[in-house]
Amino acid sequence: MVNLATKIGKSLSRLPAFPATVHKVTSLINDPDSSLSELVDVIRLDQAITANILRMCNSAYFGLRRKVDNVHDAVMYLGRQHIERAVLAAGCSRFFKDTPGYESEGKSLWEHAVGSALLSQILAKKILKCENSQLFTAALLHDIGKVILGEFVSEKYFEIRSTMSARSCSFLEAEEEILGANHAVVGKVITASWDFPIIIQQAIAFHHRPDLCPETESPMPWLIHLADQGCLMMGIGIGADGLSYNGLDEAMSRYGFAHKDLEDAASLMIIELNNAQELVGIVQ
Numbered sequence: 001m002v003n004l005a006t007k008i009g010k011s012l013s014r015l016p017a018f019p020a021t022v023h024k025v026t027s028l029i030n031d032p033d034s035s036l037s038e039l040v041d042v043i044r045l046d047q048a049i050t051a052n053i054l055r056m057c058n059s060a061y062f063g064l065r066r067k068v069d070n071v072h073d074a075v076m077y078l079g080r081q082h083i084e085r086a087v088l089a090a091g092c093s094r095f096f097k098d099t100p101g102y103e104s105e106g107k108s109l110w111e112h113a114v115g116s117a118l119l120s121q122i123l124a125k126k127i128l129k130c131e132n133s134q135l136f137t138a139a140l141l142h143d144i145g146k147v148i149l150g151e152f153v154s155e156k157y158f159e160i161r162s163t164m165s166a167r168s169c170s171f172l173e174a175e176e177e178i179l180g181a182n183h184a185v186v187g188k189v190i191t192a193s194w195d196f197p198i199i200i201q202q203a204i205a206f207h208h209r210p211d212l213c214p215e216t217e218s219p220m221p222w223l224i225h226l227a228d229q230g231c232l233m234m235g236i237g238i239g240a241d242g243l244s245y246n247g248l249d250e251a252m253s254r255y256g257f258a259h260k261d262l263e264d265a266a267s268l269m270i271i272e273l274n275n276a277q278e279l280v281g282i283v284q
Helices: 004-013 020-029 036-043 047-057 071-095 106-127 133-140 145-155 157-167 171-179 183-193 198-205 220-233 248-254 259-275
Strands: none
Touching (some): 004 145, 004 183, 020 071, 036 047, 036 071, 071 106, 071 133, 106 133, 106 220, 133 198, 145 157, 145 171, 157 171, 171 183, 198 220, 220 248, 248 259
């Protein structure tokens, strides 16, 4: 009989490779010597990403004053930061699908990912006084492990719930105990296989327990934790695990945040998310 760990490993091995276009674009954007034409040439290689970028460019989120119908104009009008977000979203969205164990449809999971990424930047501006592209990436992918674990959570759902009730523990702890893995750590495994930087892998692995992250000085897991919880508080992407996690008060006190501050930031995110419906709509 094949054990659960082996089944999870096989599911991980079947996950498609991450689009090389996204990594190439990120590398070029972080290279001050790269040119606009180099960016355009790389983006054009991926037709799906190109189509989605043009769709997103013409959404209210980016607020362009004229319709964009080609990659060159998209790069020129959006600028490096926004084109990186658009390319990243277009590349990541293809992996989001229904996750039965978490009772989340692919579109709902993706909307939560986008909301968390947007809120992470609002929080970064308030707390760190600047936005952070790696934080945006990690927030967008923080729940990617659910795509793999969903079917296994579905099989063991009642055991996970019973464990939570019996031990008064979080969904994450029960998931770990019953499955031998949790979605945050599986997310780290996935992003490692996709060659994302270790700082992004760590932020994903510890987004529910930032206090356990070995990178003690990194604010990323703390900010993703706040962004994740802020989205759930606003009803964005609540699945079977819902608000069954710990540590929100510790994260807020670390940065001198009150509940009202998080609510205000989450309200700003809702406005941005409403403007970003073309971005959310990538996943049908």
